[in-house]
Amino acid sequence: MSVGGPGGGAASVGRPHAPLVGVLAIQGGVDEHVRALERCGAVTRRVRTIAGLDGLDGLVLPGGESTTMTIVMDREGLTDPLRAFLRSGKPVLATCAGLILLDREHLDVVPMTCARNAFGRQTRSFEADLDVDGLDAAFPTVFIRAPQVVEHDPSVAVTARVEGAVVGIRRGPVEGWAFHPELSGDDRIHARFVERVRATLA
Amino acid sequence: MRDESTPRVKTGLAEMLRGGVIMDVVDPEQATIAEQAGAVAVMALERVPSDIRRDGGVARMSDPEMIKGIQDAVSIPVMAKARIGHFVEAQVLEALDVDYIDESEVLTPADEANHIDKWAFKVPFVCGATNLGEALRRIAEGACMIRSKGEAGTGDVVEAVRHIRSIRADIKRLGGLDGGELATAAKEHQAPLELVRWVAEHGRLPVPLFSAGGIATPADAALMMQLGAESVFVGSGIFKSEDPARRAAAVVAATTHFEDPARVAEASTGLGRAMDSLEARKLGEDQVFAGRGW
Numbered sequence: 001m002s003v004g005g006p007g008g009g010a011a012s013v014g015r016p017h018a019p020l021v022g023v024l025a026i027q028g029g030v031d032e033h034v035r036a037l038e039r040c041g042a043v044t045r046r047v048r049t050i051a052g053l054d055g056l057d058g059l060v061l062p063g064g065e066s067t068t069m070t071i072v073m074d075r076e077g078l079t080d081p082l083r084a085f086l087r088s089g090k091p092v093l094a095t096c097a098g099l100i101l102l103d104r105e106h107l108d109v110v111p112m113t114c115a116r117n118a119f120g121r122q123t124r125s126f127e128a129d130l131d132v133d134g135l136d137a138a139f140p141t142v143f144i145r146a147p148q149v150v151e152h153d154p155s156v157a158v159t160a161r162v163e164g165a166v167v168g169i170r171r172g173p174v175e176g177w178a179f180h181p182e183l184s185g186d187d188r189i190h191a192r193f194v195e196r197v198r199a200t201l202a
Numbered sequence: 203m204r205d206e207s208t209p210r211v212k213t214g215l216a217e218m219l220r221g222g223v224i225m226d227v228v229d230p231e232q233a234t235i236a237e238q239a240g241a242v243a244v245m246a247l248e249r250v251p252s253d254i255r256r257d258g259g260v261a262r263m264s265d266p267e268m269i270k271g272i273q274d275a276v277s278i279p280v281m282a283k284a285r286i287g288h289f290v291e292a293q294v295l296e297a298l299d300v301d302y303i304d305e306s307e308v309l310t311p312a313d314e315a316n317h318i319d320k321w322a323f324k325v326p327f328v329c330g331a332t333n334l335g336e337a338l339r340r341i342a343e344g345a346c347m348i349r350s351k352g353e354a355g356t357g358d359v360v361e362a363v364r365h366i367r368s369i370r371a372d373i374k375r376l377g378g379l380d381g382g383e384l385a386t387a388a389k390e391h392q393a394p395l396e397l398v399r400w401v402a403e404h405g406r407l408p409v410p411l412f413s414a415g416g417i418a419t420p421a422d423a424a425l426m427m428q429l430g431a432e433s434v435f436v437g438s439g440i441f442k443s444e445d446p447a448r449r450a451a452a453v454v455a456a457t458t459h460f461e462d463p464a465r466v467a468e469a470s471t472g473l474g475r476a477m478d479s480l481e482a483r484k485l486g487e488d489q490v491f492a493g494r495g496w
Binding site: 025026027028029030031032048063064065067068071072075096097116117120121122123124125126127128129142143144145162180183 | 206237279
């Protein structure tokens, strides 16, 4: 388990219990999420086993390869316990491959369908400044072989689009992004997520 | 509004491959086995390094038809190798829309003085390195991922260990130097001062550091991860072994749980024969791939 980072700032001062946020660490962009969460005042844990889910206040599903994550999770027996956690009402932040894991064809946590590599192969990966629901200024997004949400239930709120395609969703405590806020050098999405986790502890 | 192929997105794909295994494959069937075993990416090539060693002759970029077949067979990223300095092979691989190009010492070098100008490409590049200076020169040329060279096609991990240890030790050493000493270090490493300063300040390379060359067992993979590699490439080690599907899955498990000896033990159990191996230190000078590039 990592300890809280030094960059917690005023938000974590004087609070006896910093929120404990897990990052699914089968493979992928784990380190950047850990650093961003710690800068925002959370304590983090890399989750590779069923036991790793115990006692978490929130969970991040990082980017990486969704095929790899799905296969390894099945082999680990992690699929059902992870699904149960994701449906438990605790705050969840999912990015890129993590967003795919939430859809009907994977862990079926959010009633939606994602298309993988929807913008194309790596040469079509891109950066763009996007309007994101709830943030007052454009967010610098990084899309890498990114998915799109191609179909969703009306209960799913759309929180970001790029050229009409749905690339951000929120449903209850679960938020998902097709891009990588952890690579942007802008912690607003992580700060807001950590605040959501913190609010559940009050 | 979209800004494609920026250094951020090129390095970003390497970051998303962390904690995984990239497997050499020579046809769509092997690619499918690799994907089902949990590989994060495949490296499409005509012959695995141990066969290149055995056959001799000039080793070149793969047939585009084979690369396309592999791209159609799997949804994970597909990488392919170009010869050192052969920028036209790289142009061809870019035209084929591969996800990463490995400017690789496993193929026969095409230029004895110059590596490819990797900034000129939309596709990101990975390059091998044996020490920190070599890694930083490749990054200065535009590489977005560094891997140890190791000694490909031998099944002997000793060279990969040497390269990763050397790179990590030199990174640590830079952390203790002052400004004047960093300028001297840059000269000694024959690397740009700006990159040397960045490494000294951050304690790591500005791009992911993976390991390759001679990894043949789950324990080899876990060893490289514990030594500080962020992912592993496995070449001949999988499809030259007795039971490729099983060994591939075992190497993936050992890479995920590299800090858990019980899990590495479980992954190492009952895999059948590993690849036929060669001791790297007994290779003749003309058989050493790691000496290619500079």
